[in-house]
Amino acid sequence: xxxxxxxxxxxxxxxxxxxxxxxxxxxxxxxxxxxxxxxxxxxxxxxxxxxxxxxxxxxxxxxxxxxxxxxxxxxxxxxxxxxxxxxxxxxxxxxxxxxxxxxxxxxxxxxxxxxxxxxxxxxxxxxxxxxxxxxxxxxxx
Numbered sequence: 001x002x003x004x005x006x007x008x009x010x011x012x013x014x015x016x017x018x019x020x021x022x023x024x025x026x027x028x029x030x031x032x033x034x035x036x037x038x039x040x041x042x043x044x045x046x047x048x049x050x051x052x053x054x055x056x057x058x059x060x061x062x063x064x065x066x067x068x069x070x071x072x073x074x075x076x077x078x079x080x081x082x083x084x085x086x087x088x089x090x091x092x093x094x095x096x097x098x099x100x101x102x103x104x105x106x107x108x109x110x111x112x113x114x115x116x117x118x119x120x121x122x123x124x125x126x127x128x129x130x131x132x133x134x135x136x137x138x139x140x141x
Contacts, residue, residue, distance in 0.1 A: 005076035007033045010089065014039030014065040016049040016107050017081040020124050023058045024131050032138075036071040040088045046107055052120040079134075081127065101130050 007029065009021035014037055022037035029035060042065035050060045068090050078092055079099045092098055103126060109119040 004032060004034050006072055006074065007035050007077040007079065008071060008075045009035075009037045009079050009081060010039060010068075011080070011082045011105075012039050012041050012088075013046075013107075014042040014067075015044060016046040016120075017103050017105065017123065017127065019045050019049055019060075019063050019065075020053060021079070021081055021127050021131065023053050023060065023063065024124075024128050027058065028128075028131050028135050033077075034072075036066075036075075038066045038068045038071045040068070042067045048106070048116065048120045049124075052117070052124045055121070056124065099134075101127070103127060 007025060009018040009025060011018040018037040018039060022035055025033065025035035025037075044065050045060070045063045050063070053060050075092065075096050077097045077099065078089075079101055080089065081101050081103045082105075083102050103123060106116070106119040106123045109116045111119075
């Protein structure tokens with residue numbers, strides 16, 4: 001039995017961007033990867049992030065915020081979704097492919113309710129496009 005490679009999406013609180021990426025990762029990459037998310041200071045899934053995922057038809061029932069010690073330590077790919085200064089990352093072996101997809105945090109958005117909702121949806125779509133592009137790059141290699 002061959003094990004699938006592992007991919008970890010990470011951000012500080014593991015409440016929004018990395019949760020979105022985990023769900024999207026399962027959707028687009030789950031047939032080839034074991035997909036995880038974690039954060040350096042995990043809290044709980046953000047209600048607006050969950051709502052954005054649900055409104056696009058994704059199941060969020062299994063989501064919970066995790067620290068790095070709650071996911072396997074033998075990752076093949078690690079993808080940071082935070083701005084560089086936000087995240088305190090663990091050290092990964094040189095064999096791990098570490099990628100940075102800096103994505104603005106919609107949790108810090110202010111404005112009208114519909115503007116904030118739109119920012120969450122835009123963030124979700126942005127992460128989705130990055131995952132689709134990542135999937136295509138893997139297929140090309």
